[in-house]
Amino acid sequence: METRRFSSRIFAFRTRKQLFLLALVGLIASCAIGLFSLVADSGFELSWQGWATIAVTLGVFVLNAIATLPAEIIFLGGTGVLYVSGILSESDALAGFSNPGMITVAVLYIVVTGLSQTGGLNWISQRVLGLPKGQNAALLRLMTPVMGMSAFLNNTPVVAMFIPVVSNWSRKLRISPSKLMIPLSYAAIFGGICTLIGTSTNLVVNGLLISATDLPGLKLFDLAVVGLPCAIAGMIYLFVAHPWVLPNRQPVISENDDVRQYTVEMMVSKNSPLAGKSIEDAGLRHLPGLYLVEIMRDRLVIPAVSPKEILRDGDRLAFIGMIDSIVDLHRLRGLQPDTDEVFKLDTPRSERCLIEAVVSNTCPMVGLTIREGKFRTQYNAVVLAVARNGERLRGKIGSICLRPGDTLLLEANANFLAQQRISNDFYLVNGIPDTEPLRHEKATLAIAILAVMVFLTAFGLMSMLKAAILASIVMILTGCCSSIRALRNIEWSVLLVIGAALSIGKALESTGAAGAIASSLTHFAGDNPWLALAIIYGVTNILTEAITNNAAAALIFPIALALSKSLDVSFMPFAIAIMIAASASFSTPIGYQTNLMVYGPGGYKFTDFMRVGIPLNILFWLITVTLTPLFYPF
Structure with missing residues (x-):
């Protein structure tokens, strides 16, 4: 009976999932048909390249929603189709992979590695996040500082810095990372729309405003009258709705689970x-x-x-x-293994890692204590901990007598893995990733390097890319992180998705497809400036989910300017709406680079962003269209 009930639940779950995906595909198909009809009826002449680009873009959306293929494969496939068909030139197809934004994300991974290897991220976690009780308190403790920092700093380094912090923090709080990673990205977006320097999009639109109109440029906090209410409403929405809209992709280990x-x-x-x-x-x-x-x-x-x-x-x-918490102990500054053996190994500590090994019945150490068998001399490794069927082993580590089946936690050179996997001394040898001993003595230096990078970008002394490259070079030269670990920590799949998405966006722009869609939709405005404002916001927001926020804003700006002139109204409300709509990318992971950055660490699926983000997009739309004309009249 229990088996039948369990099977029926699984079947119901699969049926609901299939129905959801079917409805999603139907919705995308309906939107596609309506979009094709709208562009065709508008009289806008669009080449076959434009139609093909729209089809490929919609295909990428559908495959991300329903396919099990990795996102980078789907996006690279879409870019490949556009290139092979001749829609994208070779330079345009590769342009996304040399985009400064993508390179900046890659370099920032190196900066974050330096913070991680020195324990600087642990310090940030303890000082900023603390250990709140419950998920509601955790959301508040996370989103408030992130939103405040993102109002004055570029969103990308803020999110890059917090991703490993939140990953470790969620485990300590026994909360799935998928419950916190989307709020991390969204909080950065919330902060970015509150000030002129919050995102590069705001600066781009402000520059276009000054050069193309007679209107004065915006001041630092002019956006706050609309952006801050949006940000507060967004935080309230996530705070209230998170139990239902945020997925539980990676369940945490229960205290009742049978763990070693x-x-x-x-x-x-x-x-x-x-x-x-x-x-x-x-x-x-x-x-x-x-x-x-x-x-x-x-x-x-x-x-x-x-x-x-x-x-x-x-x-x-x-x-x-359990093993993860033992690793955390070794990362705490001021604690060290209670054995002098770790200081006698030939390999420098910065080049070591933690390894699990199960003692076999043919191991020469069986029946001897770790000290008697001279374990360090024999294997050039130090035993840090021993597990034996949940039993507490008393006495110092060196006095433990080993038995077959004992699991040892070792500190050793990475070469230990290759040497002992073919040995009969151990049944199983497994490396534990990201467990190199921390360089606590360089933590202050790493945080200082980060602070200098932030200072240089915040005051416009360097571009984000230059400052990040300088910081990464200093991190490696000063020994805050090793070059091998820095390269290994770069999330190459995220970079591939960003590069391919930028190339697809370039195709939408160069073929005139994006312009055709935007121009077709604005025909609905008529003589009503409020309706025109709502449409401009909506079109910008839709485009920013498919192409970069800067490209969406630059594309819509001339259309909105022409529309405001035809209606004989002030352009300022439209400029504000474009700034907020271009940054408010919540419904897809590809619309904003911080969404892409949390996609993997949160274990998300493409549809998770749609479930959480669509209501948020609508909420921001309503607030912006309602408040903007009140502070910036037509």
Whole structure:
């Protein structure tokens, strides 16, 4: 009976999913038919290249919604079709992959790697985010500072900096990353529409406004009268609707799950910043799946440790917990493994990683303690923790007698993996990614490099790309991150999607397809300036979901200017609407680069953005069209 009930639930789930996808495809098909009819009836002469580009773009949308292929494959395929058919020239097809925005994203991954490898991101997480209780509080603690920073800084570095922080933070809070990554991207967009320097789009439109009209340019906070209400409404929407609209793509591990439990001992190092802090203030009480068994202080053993217990230099802390939390312990500044062996390995710590290995019954170490078998000398690796069927292993690590089936957490050179995978000493050898020991002594330097980068871009002394390249070079030269790790941390799939999306947008623009769509839709405005404003906002918003925000704004600007002149009204409301609509890209991951950046880390599907973003797009549309004429009359 239970099996039948479970099967019926699975069938119902699949049926609902199939119905949703079918409805989605039907909606896209209906929009496509209406779009083709609208352009055809408008009398706008569009070449076959324009029609083909519209078809390919819609095809990319449909495949992203229903196919299981990676997004980068679909977008590269669409770009390939446009290039092979001759619609895109070779230079235009490749232009997206040399776009400064895409290169900036790539370089920022290197900057973030420097922050991560020095522990600078952990400091930011502790100082800015803290450890709130519950998802509502977590959303508020995340979105408020991100929105404030994005109002004065470029959105891309803000989101790039917070992605690894939020990934680690969500695990500590036992919240799926998919519940926080979309709010991270959207909060950056919310902040960007509140000031003139919040996004490059605002500056582009303001420059066009000054050069093409007699109107004065906007001041720093002129956008806030419309942008701030939109941002507040967006935060309220996500705060209220997140349980229903945000997916749970990557469920966190439950405390009741049967996970491997390690026994590990750590020591509070000399002059540690943790000394003098309580267990709770030191962040040792909120690591998921980790239990502080006791503190050994000189000859005194403190069991059942209170969260108010004050740490001292030289304290030895015994933990039992899961692997991810053990890794977090090794990332905490001021804690070190309670063994001198880690300082005796030949390999520099910056070139080591953490490795799991299961002891086989033919291992020569079986029946011997780790110290007696001279494990470090034998394997050039140090045992940091041991797991044995959830059993707590007492005594120092070196005094543990190994048995077949014991799982060891080792610190070793990466070459250990290649050497021991073919050995009979271990059943299984598995590397744990991103576990190189942190370079805490360079954390202040890494944060200073980030601050200089922000300063240079905020005051216009350098472009975002130049400042990011300078910061990445300094990060590597000063040893804040290794060149190998920096290259490995670049999300190449995200960059491929950005480059291909930019190339498809170029095809929409160069073939006249985007202009034809925009001109056709504006015929509905008639003599009503409010309706014209609503249509301009809507067309800009639709285009920015398919092409870059700057391209959408630049494309609509001359159309909106001509429309305002034909209606004999002020152009300023239209300029404000274009700025907000071009940045308010919520319904697709390709519409805004920060959406693309959180797409992978959040484990999202293409349709997740539509479910969360479409109501938000409509909300921003209503607020902007209602408020803009009140502050900037026609």
